Amino acid sequence: MSELKKGDKISLAIGGHITIIKELGRGGQGxxxxxxxxxxxxxxxxxxxxxxxAFYQNLQHNVQQGAPSDAFLWPKYLTKKEKGSYGYVMDxxxxxxxxxxxxxxxxxxxxxxxxxxAAAMKICDGFMMLHRFGYSYQDLNDGNFFIEPTTGDVLICxxxxxxxxxxxxxxxxxxxxxxxxxxxxxxxxxxSDRYSLSVILFMLFFANHPLEGAKVVxxxxxxxxxxKKFYGSEAxxxxxxxxxxNLPVRGxxxxxxxxxxxxxxxxxxxxxxxxxxxxxxxxxxxxxEQGWQKIIATIRDSLVICPICxxxxxxxxxxxxxxxxxPNCAGKFKPAAILKLGLRxxxxxxxxxxxxxxxxxxxxxxxxxxxxxxLLLIQNLSASPWIAETPSGKIKTVEANGFMPVxxxxxxxxGSGNKAEIIQ
Amino acid sequence: MSLLDEVVSVPRRTMVLFFVIDTSGSMMGNKIxxxxxxxxxxxxxxxxxxxxxxxxxxxxxxxxxxxxxxxxYSEPKLASEFVWQDVTASGLTAFGEACTELSSKxxxxxxxxxxxxxxxxxxxxxxxxxxxxxxxxxxxKLKCNNWFKAAIKIAIAIGDDADQNVLKEFTGNSEAxxxxxxIDALKQIIxxxxxxxxxxxxxxxxxxxxxxxxxxxxxxxxxVDSIDGAxxxxxxxxxxxxxxxx
Ligand SMILES: [Zn+2]
Numbered sequence: 001m002s003e004l005k006k007g008d009k010i011s012l013a014i015g016g017h018i019t020i021i022k023e024l025g026r027g028g029q030g031x032x033x034x035x036x037x038x039x040x041x042x043x044x045x046x047x048x049x050x051x052x053x054a055f056y057q058n059l060q061h062n063v064q065q066g067a068p069s070d071a072f073l074w075p076k077y078l079t080k081k082e083k084g085s086y087g088y089v090m091d092x093x094x095x096x097x098x099x100x101x102x103x104x105x106x107x108x109x110x111x112x113x114x115x116x117x118a119a120a121m122k123i124c125d126g127f128m129m130l131h132r133f134g135y136s137y138q139d140l141n142d143g144n145f146f147i148e149p150t151t152g153d154v155l156i157c158x159x160x161x162x163x164x165x166x167x168x169x170x171x172x173x174x175x176x177x178x179x180x181x182x183x184x185x186x187x188x189x190x191x192s193d194r195y196s197l198s199v200i201l202f203m204l205f206f207a208n209h210p211l212e213g214a215k216v217v218x219x220x221x222x223x224x225x226x227x228k229k230f231y232g233s234e235a236x237x238x239x240x241x242x243x244x245x246n247l248p249v250r251g252x253x254x255x256x257x258x259x260x261x262x263x264x265x266x267x268x269x270x271x272x273x274x275x276x277x278x279x280x281x282x283x284x285x286x287x288x289e290q291g292w293q294k295i296i297a298t299i300r301d302s303l304v305i306c307p308i309c310x311x312x313x314x315x316x317x318x319x320x321x322x323x324x325x326x327p328n329c330a331g332k333f334k335p336a337a338i339l340k341l342g343l344r345x346x347x348x349x350x351x352x353x354x355x356x357x358x359x360x361x362x363x364x365x366x367x368x369x370x371x372x373x374x375l376l377l378i379q380n381l382s383a384s385p386w387i388a389e390t391p392s393g394k395i396k397t398v399e400a401n402g403f404m405p406v407x408x409x410x411x412x413x414x415g416s417g418n419k420a421e422i423i424q
Numbered sequence: 425m426s427l428l429d430e431v432v433s434v435p436r437r438t439m440v441l442f443f444v445i446d447t448s449g450s451m452m453g454n455k456i457x458x459x460x461x462x463x464x465x466x467x468x469x470x471x472x473x474x475x476x477x478x479x480x481x482x483x484x485x486x487x488x489x490x491x492x493x494x495x496x497y498s499e500p501k502l503a504s505e506f507v508w509q510d511v512t513a514s515g516l517t518a519f520g521e522a523c524t525e526l527s528s529k530x531x532x533x534x535x536x537x538x539x540x541x542x543x544x545x546x547x548x549x550x551x552x553x554x555x556x557x558x559x560x561x562x563x564x565k566l567k568c569n570n571w572f573k574a575a576i577k578i579a580i581a582i583g584d585d586a587d588q589n590v591l592k593e594f595t596g597n598s599e600a601x602x603x604x605x606x607i608d609a610l611k612q613i614i615x616x617x618x619x620x621x622x623x624x625x626x627x628x629x630x631x632x633x634x635x636x637x638x639x640x641x642x643x644x645x646x647x648v649d650s651i652d653g654a655x656x657x658x659x660x661x662x663x664x665x666x667x668x669x670x
Contacts, residue, residue: 002650048646048647049646099476101476101478102476104434104478105433105434105478106431106433109428109431111428112428142478172632173631174628174629174631175628176628177628178631182631183631188631208435209434216541217540219541220541220542221543221570222437222542222544223543223544224574227628227629252540254432255434258430325427
């Protein structure tokens with residue numbers, strides 16, 4: 001076991017050295033230190049017991065490849081093997097990001113559903129990029145995610161166990177986040193990562209575990225062999241359509257009982273499908289990250305600001321009149337118009353943010369005209385101009401920060417092939 | 425935002441960490457002083473592990489045994505609420521009685537009655553001697569207890585007079601018995617064992633083949649390497665000869 005102290009100098013594999021400033025925290029595997037790297041403050045993860053050479057080489061490979069996306073707090077430098085161990089240097093985690101566990105323990109909560117959806121989108125994006133780079137995550141669990149509660153921005157940490165697919169790091173994740181076939185002893189891969197992604201998303205939205213209902217809570221002592229059953233061979237989704245043996249329990253699984261009814265049907269159907277017996281057992285049925293992103297984009301389209309109470313509400317896009325989900329309001333209202341974007345129907349309502357792509361940055365906002373309170377405008381929040389075609393065929397340019405009226409029949413091109421039409 | 429503000433904590437299981445402490449006369453002086461000191465210092469660490477853990481909360485229970493047995497509190501308490509009362513040493517080593525007492529509390533009518541369920545407990549046994557009672561019946565009964573069977577079990581042998589075979593029988597494995605030869609090592613190992621078994625015991629188990637007990641033992645072994653005066657029990661296993669030669 002090897003610990004470092006203030007002032008210790010550690011050599012980097014690429015040359016140069018870092019200086020230990022202080023300890024920031026410790027876990028089972030190692031200690032995280034605040035370090036000085038050429039007058040810049042960064043974090044060093046130092047292993048208490050050095051993992052084997054294959055692990056070192058894998059880290060070296062990951063450092064050279066660079067982060068798959070900005071969602072990752074990725075290893076930037078590797079140290080040389082010295083003082084009985086080694087470690088890697090990464091950026092410091094900003095203090096306004098909180099571990100996902102804090103959200104589960106209700107110590108932190110999302111400031112809005114919009115932030116929650118942004119977090120979901122960002123996690124999917126991170127996994128998509130990770131798999132695109134040929135990696136799998138291996139030990140995904142609630143300790144890996146740090147989330148900013150206002151924006152929903154996400155940082156994925158502990159990326160030292162990211163391995164090329166098909167290889168096994170030896171460090172396994174918690175059973176409650178792992179795919180049934182991994183719980184049964186299989187090797188994690190992108191398919192099992194996708195299962196873990198569904199669990200993380202479910203917990204993000206509903207703040208309870210998708211497989212922990214009556215059946216699990218009835219077990220007085222959750223031994224390791226019971227865990228292998230509940231998360232593996234005998235896993236049952238709490239809202240399984242056919243098997244009602246594991247329903248959430250009132251007074252215990254309060255969050256999911258309260259939230260399940262308010263989320264759009266599409267999301268509930270998707271989870272029912274992803275945690276169905278068929279999909280639990282057949283890893284090829286699992287939704288790929290882009291599939292999740294489409295679902296989340298549609299859910300986000302259905303999130304609007306209720307014009308009556310001013311709170312966020314999900315609306316049923318299949319209806320022409322919407323009902324506010326907030327129990328104190330329950331007001332009824334209609335969209336001013338619909339922005340038809342491919343297969344998506346985005347309701348246009350004052351104060352709505354419109355997301356054309358999946359990058360979590362609103363591309364447009366619906367506002368009231370200052371001159372005419374009855375006229376709604378769409379503001380271009382993107383950096384590039386849009387091209388609009390009026391019903392009579394005139395071509396207009398909507399500059400960045402410029403406006404266009406909400407008028408049925410206008411066609412607009414947002415760039416990157418995204419074309420939409422305003423319909424009633 | 426009212427709908428989001430209504431969120432409550434996920435239901436957490438409870439993991440009880442048991443200290444089973446030999447307070448017989450031979451523990452008097454430095455040894456018992458070190459135990460008291462180490463446990464007081466480890467409680468805030470357990471509190472922190474518990475506070476940030478979405479899987480389970482950690483509670484602590486402590487049983488001392490000498491000529492008789494006594495629980496420090498009549499129920500497991502959160503580390504934050506567990507005010508350690510220094511234990512004192514005197515009398516004999518009623519280990520069998522301690523096993524019987526522990527077994528009686530390892531039940532849903534005893535200490536394991538958490539509403540949202542439990543994880544298997546972690547049990548740390550500390551002793552510097554050999555049982556002075558007829559311990560076989562008590563230990564045999566304890567070993568039939570399902571909670572005990574599933575528990576993480578670690579024994580700390582204090583000095584060379586500790587009966588390694590009894591400790592090994594208790595943990596079921598010679599690798600789970602750690603021996604210390606000085607007061608500093610005793611303090612350090614109590615911290616390492618309590619923290620490691622709580623960290624691993626209070627979390628959803630890892631997928632794959634290694635058991636929680638094996639993971640705890642492996643991590644403690646790594647830590648023991650850097651503690652002067654602490655060692656893993658010698659691998660010489662005499663128990664397999666016992667039946668043949670009795
Ligand atoms: Zn409303």
